[in-house]
Amino acid sequence: MTSRTAKAAGRLPLLGACAIAWAAGLAAQQPANFTSSHSGKNEFVIKNAVLLTATHGRIERGSVYVKDGKIVAFGANVSAPAAVRVIDAEGKYVTPGIIDPHSHMALDNDVNEATSPVVPQMMMKDAFDYNDKAIYRALAGGVTSALLLHGSADMIGGQAVVIKTKYGLDRDQMLFPDAPQSIKFASGENPKRVFGDRKQLPSTRMGNFEVMREAFTQAKDYQRQWEEYNEKVKRGDKSATMPKKDLKMEALLQVLQGKMLVQIHCYRADEFLTEIAIANEFGYKIRAFHHALEAYKVPQALAQNNIAIATFADWWGYKYEAWDAIPWNAVMSMRAGVKVAIKSDSDDFIRRLNQEAAKTMRYGGATEDEAMQMLTINPAWIIGVDNKTGSIDVGKDADLVLWDGYPLSSYGIPQKVWIDGDLYFDRALPGLGMPQFQEGQ
């Protein structure tokens, strides 16, 4: 075995990171089918707006100065060069773009490789149907970024993809540059049903969690085999036999090494506790519980472990594990210190997440800021892009929505949506309301 092979082998666990870098490189290329208005180089000031910043509260009569795809200044007094184009918001609301931390849009029927309960090597990017009109409709609802996740048939479903909703661009131009890799886990009724109906493991929650322990135990063995091999190679041991490269194990290894954000679909309070115990047993961190309809029962356990929730505002009753869902879940969990995001899990709700978040103001009395955070900076944190988007802050991506009506109400609807400072949606335009599709729609 040559040292070259050993080096290659040593790099294997970084496979995911390499893939991300490759995607980011593509995303940086100039879009082929776009005019200069989608250059990421626009410069303008939105003036006379009510800014709901998410991180700096509300600013009446505020301005946002956008340059080269970023927010360069915002506030009550913003100085921009006189030549810079001014967009008069006419007193309307401007918010950060909405971020959906749980969507299955643009994945056709490819959300579940449900032929085995552990398939971490499945990459959503491979199934991402970037032409899906659901992306356009989400954009028209003010969504600028989304985490596209696997379904919940499998215990470990695969690696998710983070997109910006730049409908009309090529696939790789829609991928969120340098977003961390998320992986989807699930437990409870869905994997029970899918595999149980086939008389396979797991058909119970006992089976659910044992399948997970089994998978991570294998991954630890795999890790040890490679470590032993690399050690032998290092010592110059000619008898070293390179273990088989196993992409499934590689993916699990990345989880154990903390290189992926673990997003777990589960509903019940007892499941949260079991998931936390397994994560502790194997030494990985859980980023967020998704659905998490019973988070209000054990919010302290989530808060202590810095686990966020991505939940529905008021969806309930569709199965047993959604029977104890209450619309106060979001606010009760938040008050106990849990970071809360409102997610869609639906091509319908992704079009009006602002209304869903507004429900938290009614059920439990979330403040305007808190409701905005559930739509923007909190889901950004869940996805791991909160340093790039999710609020009106200097240096962040210019992902912005200008609203007709108050966004946290039944009546707020997006007027214009910018992503990276480029205008992707304008309700005033005919046809689809997309600048890039004005001809030949």
Next chain:
Amino acid sequence: MKRAAIRCSPFALGVSFCAMLLAGTVTAQPKATATAKPSASAALDPSKPIAITGGKLLTITRGAIENGVLVFENGRISAVGSASSVKVPANAQVIDVTGMTVYPGLIDSETHLGLTEIEADKMTNDLVEPSDEIMPNMHVSDAFHAETVLIPVTRYNGITNAIVAPDSRDTLPGQDSFIQLAGADATQMLLIRDIAMPLNFTGKQRRNESFATAQYPQTRMGMAAQMRQAFTDAQTYAQNWDEYNKKKAALKAGEAPPKTPVHDLKLEALLPYLEGKKPVVVKAEEPSDVETAYALAQEFKLRVILDGLTQSQSIYDKIAQWKVPVIVGPIYAAPKEWERYDAVYKMPGELAKRGVKIAFASFDAHQARNLPYAAGFAVAFGLPYDEAMKALTLYPAQIWGVDDQLGSLDVGKTANIVVANGDPLDVKTDVKRVFIQGREVPMVNRQTELRDRYSHP
């Protein structure tokens, strides 16, 4: 019949319902403000006048009245007007709702309330009988689960009346009931049984999952032919009975009696609809389906309420000419691939603009509580606000033939009253009090109980 059904119930509320009211009042949230829940100490007596004062009354028929007074007694509204024009009776139990909005209970024109608990658990579902497509002899009133957890959750948001319809998997799945969302038992809550019959023509009634398992009707042609045959059979059936009855009446002494026709409950169930005594609710989405189903209804002279129309933007003008009411939506249905994002959101506004009488529905059970927000969203997409409120109250009352009882704050109507801290159509608005037939309904349901159980100071 419908009047009798509604009128017989106001004073029929049983002891158990009163007990429930008392229990609810006792457990009322102590954190509630004085204006929100002033009655936390004692239950209101519905047989004595109750006066709601200081609020903004959305009368529906006569606009909004600021600082209004609404008086009701024995389940009926006895006075409505401004503070200066209405005298509060001396013996009235006065509820000050200053700063609040008061409006008639909302009506959901299509739900599955009482037919399902947990969607995924078959044993809790009585939604539809899919063994045959022609099932007009199914009555949702036979399955209606009055004690469902879902009804207290729904009325918590100010919905006081609803149509309960079977699932739309069959072309003729059975007959709807009109319910009230409070009462001691099913008998009291089922205000009008068999009020209307759905006629579904969306394509989803085809039995065409695969060629291997396909059964008749595998196509829309089959669906239409099957229904046509059913209505024709019912006509023949009616004729046979008519003839029989005539012969029997004209029977002379010594003559052999005519042969008695065989009873057929399926065909009998269709007769009130063929006679135009009750409406059919024609559910279709695409223009071609809407036109086919409407033509079929015309062929048999059925009274039509349209339902759905989510993809029928191209024939709004034609639909307006038919002069039939429409249950709109769901407006959240996805538009066609090539359509603008708001193609379906705009439907209520576009139909209202053409003079069509519309009503909103949740088309759901668990999410029925979100009924008013669809109307609010439709307002954002062009429906005038007053029309939206009417489409949740007066218009459905008219469509279902109960506008002499429900749908507005008018003297003589049933006291189904909602008090909320703002605009009924806004998601942020909190409903504070609900009265059904003049009795206060406790703002308690399984979800508030879970909230309270897990609330730690």
